[in-house]
Amino acid sequence: MPFKEIDVDTVYKGDPQLKKEDIKNLKEWAEMQPHLPKMTELQLILFLQSCYYSNELAKTTIDIYFTVKTLCPDIFANRSIKDPAVKLAATTMLASILPKRTPNGDTVIFFKLMDNNPDNFNFALQIRCFDMITLSHHHREGPQNGITIxxxxxxxxFGHFLKLSVVIMKKLLYYLQEGMPIRLKSLQYFNIPSFMDKILALMKPFMKKELYDSIQIHTTMESLYAQVPKDILPQEYGGSCESLKNLHDKFLKLMAESEDLFKFQETQLADESKRPGKPKSISDVFGMEGTFKKLEVD
Incomplete structure (x- = not known):
């Protein structure tokens, strides 16, 4: 069935800080950028709200969003659950927006491997699934107050860790911090593996201090519950949310139902040949990939 996104009038009514005049000005700016694709009003709203209603910051974020999406097809292209590789990634991982929010109003995106075989783990495709389901949720439900992952x-x-890529990690964290139209508040981890320090060491060089400081490592469930109350969590963790299996089934169903949105997103690419001034290349944004040091592990 056709993808059903939230009505923009509903978003305006629910957010007194969101001004139609600001969206009008942002739209006029976007339409004057020859390298940017045509955007919907809801997309403009998502960018402005995620940038705390700063038009100038929203302009920068929009440009980064489409630039990264265009220059990184290894992560963002081919957004279809019908593709065997994407389907395997979605089957391997649960990425679920939990029904209840935290006490401070943040939306929780819950991640868990459903298939522990490292052979089926593809870092770039897991990121693609995260991006697809997160933006699908924002298009269905409207802007979110904040996101806790x-x-x-x-x-x-350790086999999963060895499949992480420094290059892909840099692209992910740049996109997450500079281009994705969400308000990312914190990263929470529990059931920690012994090599978590190595994962954090891989991430830290590409993270702003603010985001790195938001990371919380929970060694007990009581520590986790202090940040994400037990009641919010799936049944397996003592919460009132449904089971992991049901959440995963719904995740796969939502991915399939969002096919129209994903196809539209695939068409929205920057045309660097039309960018005013000098076109941007992958090395302009991320540096030369060949200059990354080889990942060394003990």
Whole structure:
């Protein structure tokens, strides 16, 4: 069935800080950028709200969003659950927006491996699934007050770590911090593997201090519950949310139902040949990939 996104009038009514005049000005700016694709009003709203209603910051974020999406097809292209590789990634991982929010109003995106076999783990495709389901949720439900990403690390073994890529990690964290139209508040991890320090060491060089300081490592469930109350969590963790299996089934169903949105997103690419001034290349944004040091592990 056709993808059903939230009505923009509903978003305006629910957010007194969101001004139609600001969206009008942002739209006029976007339409004057020859390298940018045509955007919907809801997309403009998502960018402005995620930038705390700063038009100038929203302009920068929009440009980065489309630039990264265009220059990184290894992560962002081919957004279809019908593709065997994407389907395997979605089957391997649960990425679920939990029904209840935290006491401070943040939306929780819950991650967990559903298949612990490292052979089926593809870092770039897991990121693609995260991006697809997160933006699909924002298009269905409207802008979110904030996003907390919660990782259950159970089942993650050293074989998964060895499949992480420094290049892909840099692209992910740049996009997450500079281009994705969400308000990312914190990263929460529990059921920690013994090599968590190595994962953090891989991430830290590409993270702003603010985001790195938001990371919380929970060694007990009581520590986790202090940040994400038990009641919010799936049944397996003592919460009132449904089971992991039901959440995963719904995740796969939502991915399939969002096919129209994903196809539209695939068409929205920057045309660097039309960018005013000098076109941007992958090395302009991320540096030469060949200059990354080889990942060394003990």
């Amino acid at each position: 919660l990782f259950d690390m159970q089942g993650i073994v």
